[in-house]
Amino acid sequence: MKYLRAFFIAAAMYSRLPVPNVRWDEESKEAVLFLFPLLGVIEAGLIYLLAGLLFRVSAGAPLSAFCLTAAPLLFTGGIHFDGFLDTADALGSWKGKEEKLAILKDVHAGSAAVLQGGLMLLAGFAAWLSLLESGNMPERLPQLLPIFLMSRALSALSIYLLPNARGAGTVYDFTAARARRKGRLISGFYLLLAAAALFGAGTLFTGACILAAVLLAALYSGARAALSFGGMTGDLAGFLLTNCETAGLIAAALAFRI
Incomplete structure (x- = not known):
């Protein structure tokens, strides 16, 4: 029952799935x-x-790209993208660690969030549009799907590997010391599972490009979190997840055209 309750909590917090309220x-x-x-x-x-x-009704590449870009935001309620926006504002402030952490909690969006958020959405839209226009998407689509598991596995793994930047908050409550080792192992298993699905669903070259791009995005995001904030928070985990998903789609769009 504990794992069922945990899944309901995760789904309620990080998606718009209709799940029961649990203790x-x-x-x-x-x-x-x-x-x-x-x-x-x-x-x-x-x-x-x-x-x-969308393929069945011949919606066309631009409309399909818009729908596929919007779908993750609608599924998650934008919680991870909100973390990306907050992080963009904090990093764009060029202030000290404590001030950056305070900006993460600020509900207002600054110019850095608007600019970088807009560019990130355009990047996702352009990647989907390029993928749709590259041809054979019904056959190639399965190789894109592991990106969403991989990004979340890396987001969770970063929280277990890096210290909590605040020493408090929801993410801190989710990462008790006795759960960290198990969490790292489970996140690593998900990552291996996603990688296996990635290579099993398409060509070795495309799989390698996607995997490399997602891992590099995770390393970059984790390094920025460690150097600028001293560790991870929920917002920074959302920053990492958003970067990983977009990097994977861009890498796939480029690889499919080579």
Whole structure:
């Protein structure tokens, strides 16, 4: 029951799935990030169904690209993208660690968030448009789907590997010391599973390009978090996840055209 409660907590916080309200106890909270990456599997399945519908009705590449760009935001309620925006503002402030952490909690969006958020959405849209125009998308689509599991696995892994920047907050509650080792192992398993699916669903070259891009995006995001904030927070994990997803789609768009 603890894992079922943990999944419901993860789904309620990080998606718009209709799940029951459950009691938050210590055991359930510790298992939330164990199950969080599974939301990437559900998201990938919904994107697969949406893409199939768009192909069936011949929606056209621009409209399909818009729908596929918007789908993850609608599925998550924008929580990870919100973390990306908050992080963009904090990094763009060029202030000290404590001031950056304060900016992460500010509900207002600054110019850095607007600019970088707009560019990130355009990058995702352009990647989907390029993918759709490259041809054979119904056959190639399955190789894109592991990106959503992989990004969440790396997001969870970063939280378990790096110290908590605040020493408090929701993410801190999800990463009790006794759960960290198990969390790293489970996140690593998800990552291996996603990589296996990635290489099993398409060409070795495209899989290698996607994997390299996602891992580089995760390393970059984790390094920025460690150097600028002293560790991870929920917002920084969303920053990492958003970078990984977009990097994977861009790498796929380029690889499919080579």
